[in-house]
Amino acid sequence: MSTVPREKKPRFTLRPEVLLNSLRLRRSVLDTYGQKNLYKFIIGFNLFLISIGSLFYTNDLVSKLEEREIRQMKLYAEGLRYALTSDFNEDLTGIMQIIREANSFYEIPAIYVDDNNMPADKINISFPENASPETKERILNEQLSQMKKEHEPIPVEMGEGRVGYIYYSNSFLLTQLRYYPYIQLSGIFIIGFLAYLSFSAARRAEQNRVWVGLAKETAHQLGTPLSSLMAWIEYFRADPDFDPSIADELEKDVQRLEMITTRFSNIGSVPTLKDEDVAAIITEFITYLRKRVSTKVHFFIDNQLPEGHKVLLNRNLFEWVIENVCKNAVDAMAGVGEIRISLVPKQQGEIVIDISDTGKGISKANLQKVFNPGFSTKKRGWGLGLTLAKRIIENYHAGKLFVKSSEPGKGTTFRIIMQSTPAPPK
Ligand SMILES: Nc1ncnc2c1ncn2[C@@H]1O[C@H](COP(=O)(O)OP(=O)(O)OP(=O)(O)O)[C@@H](O)[C@H]1O
Ligand SMILES: [Mg+2]
Numbered sequence: 001m002s003t004v005p006r007e008k009k010p011r012f013t014l015r016p017e018v019l020l021n022s023l024r025l026r027r028s029v030l031d032t033y034g035q036k037n038l039y040k041f042i043i044g045f046n047l048f049l050i051s052i053g054s055l056f057y058t059n060d061l062v063s064k065l066e067e068r069e070i071r072q073m074k075l076y077a078e079g080l081r082y083a084l085t086s087d088f089n090e091d092l093t094g095i096m097q098i099i100r101e102a103n104s105f106y107e108i109p110a111i112y113v114d115d116n117n118m119p120a121d122k123i124n125i126s127f128p129e130n131a132s133p134e135t136k137e138r139i140l141n142e143q144l145s146q147m148k149k150e151h152e153p154i155p156v157e158m159g160e161g162r163v164g165y166i167y168y169s170n171s172f173l174l175t176q177l178r179y180y181p182y183i184q185l186s187g188i189f190i191i192g193f194l195a196y197l198s199f200s201a202a203r204r205a206e207q208n209r210v211w212v213g214l215a216k217e218t219a220h221q222l223g224t225p226l227s228s229l230m231a232w233i234e235y236f237r238a239d240p241d242f243d244p245s246i247a248d249e250l251e252k253d254v255q256r257l258e259m260i261t262t263r264f265s266n267i268g269s270v271p272t273l274k275d276e277d278v279a280a281i282i283t284e285f286i287t288y289l290r291k292r293v294s295t296k297v298h299f300f301i302d303n304q305l306p307e308g309h310k311v312l313l314n315r316n317l318f319e320w321v322i323e324n325v326c327k328n329a330v331d332a333m334a335g336v337g338e339i340r341i342s343l344v345p346k347q348q349g350e351i352v353i354d355i356s357d358t359g360k361g362i363s364k365a366n367l368q369k370v371f372n373p374g375f376s377t378k379k380r381g382w383g384l385g386l387t388l389a390k391r392i393i394e395n396y397h398a399g400k401l402f403v404k405s406s407e408p409g410k411g412t413t414f415r416i417i418m419q420s421t422p423a424p425p426k
Contacts, residue, residue: 047192051185058181065174070154072106077154077166080112080121085158096121110168111144112156119144120164124171143169211391216268222261229254263316267388271317271396275310278318278351278418279303279343285322286341294335302342309343311351311420317392321401324385325355325414331378332359332412345420353416354404361408370403393418 079099086095103110103123112121119140127136144167153165170178233250236242279301286299329339337358344352362370369375371390376383386401393401393416404415 047188050188054181054185058177062174062178065177066170069106069108069168069171069174072103072108073110073154073166073168076103076110076123077156080164080166081156081158084156084164099123106171107173108168108171109143109147110166111140111147112164112166113144113153114164115158115162212268214268215264219261219265219268222257222264226254226257226261229257259316263320266314266316267392267396271314273312273314273397276313276315276318277308278311278313278353279305279309281315281319282322282341282343282353285319286326289323289326289330293330296336297330297333298338300338300340302340304342304344305351305420306345309345309351309420311418313397313418317396321389321392321416322355324389325416328385329355329357329359329412329414332357332361334360337411346417349420351418351420353418354413355416356411356413358411361410361412362403362406363408367403367406 076099079095079102083095083099100123107124109124110122111119111125114120122140125140125143127139131139147167147169150169151167153167156164156166158164229250233247233254236250237244237247283301283303286301290299326339333339339358340354340356342352342354342356344354346352366375366377371386372383373387374383390401393399397418399419400415400417402415404413406412
């Protein structure tokens with residue numbers, strides 16, 4: 001049977017303006033990703049500057065207010081000293097009242113302890129209503145020990161070696177101001193974080209709609225010419241002058257196109273998952289791929305799953321994943337090397353599929369980027385293969401796909417984790 005040599009098949013010629021447009025589109029996709037990181041950096045850096053500025057400014061205010069409060073306490077000490085050492089034999093209640101009133105303006109709680117170590121005066125300390133004398137004494141002592149921890153006391157010298165001390169703590173305003181920037185910044189960060197989460201969720205939903213919409217539209221658009229092509233093949237077959245082997249070749253290509261259409265239609269809707277023999281699917285695909293790549297690329301499959309082990313998957317989409325990962329592995333090897341696929345059962349009903357190659361590997365800087373749409377290091381790459389593969393595994397099969405390891409110059413291993421179907425009860 002004669003086959004049509006590949007080079008003789010009719011090819012579409014790529015017009016330069018189409019190529020230029022496609023390159024421009026790809027560049028703009030890449031630019032968007034580069035710019036996204038730049039925006040993140042600018043926003044992060046500005047937030048950092050605002051936080052540092054706010055902390056410095058409030059710290060400055062706090063230390064100014066603190067100085068004022070110390071000056072105020074020194075005035076209180078001076079007033080007390082004056083009242084206690086006054087020569088007048090008069091009732092000092094009035095003077096003390098004025099001193100207390102003057103201090104109440106600043107709301108700095110303070111206790112004066114006399115030379116007998118007894119609390120003899122207090123300002124800005126409140127007690128609960130109807131508190132008993134014992135309760136008041138307890139509260140006063142508690143406040144006093146707290147004040148002793150907070151500030152150095154201010155001495156009140158009354159002559160003849162008699163010294164009392166004023167203990168005080170920060171005013172409520174000062175305390176509020178000290179913690180204010182931290183509360184404010186935490187608020188800003190929490191709101192910023194929530195905004196980021198909701199924006200990225202909205203962005204992901206938007207991307208999903210674009211993916212699904214595009215896929216549906218592609219499947220829909222391909223459907224009509226495909227059925228027409230099938231009809232043409234039948235027409236040619238009926239013509240006795242037409243070489244039937246050409247019709248066979250045409251049919252194979254149409255079948256391939258049909259498979260691609262089914263993939264797009266699956267990704268554009270909720271795909272149906274079935275229990276499938278995962279090792280058989282991979283073996284079948286490798287048999288297909290082997291014939292289409294250099295004979296110096298060797299494939300090995302190490303299947304450690306029990307015979308006929310089933311995994312819930314959509315065959316079309318899963319094959320697409322294996323195809324993308326294996327094609328990347330082939331591309332990474334420049335025609336010579338090994339691709340090893342191992343299938344290993346894990347606990348908790350999982351199976352692990354490792355696809356390793358002996359290709360050029362992925363640099364550390366690129367490891368984070370390989371799943372970004374539009375990221376490609378290839379001249380003719382779209383940078384969509386791995387994005388699509390990850391979406392298929394993670395969104396449609398609740399599995400995982402990631403780079404397990406990669407060493408530049410040595411090779412790369414991609415790992416797929418899938419949920420295996422529990423064996424039916426016997
Ligand atoms: N096995 C691998 N070894 C080395 N690099 C890899 C491997 N797999 C992927 N990469 C890197 O990740 C990039 C993105 O891969 P992806 O499949 O998404 O896009 P692509 O192969 O460049 O284009 P296409 O959309 O046609 O698949 C590749 O360009 C390549 O740099
Ligand atoms: Mg690829």
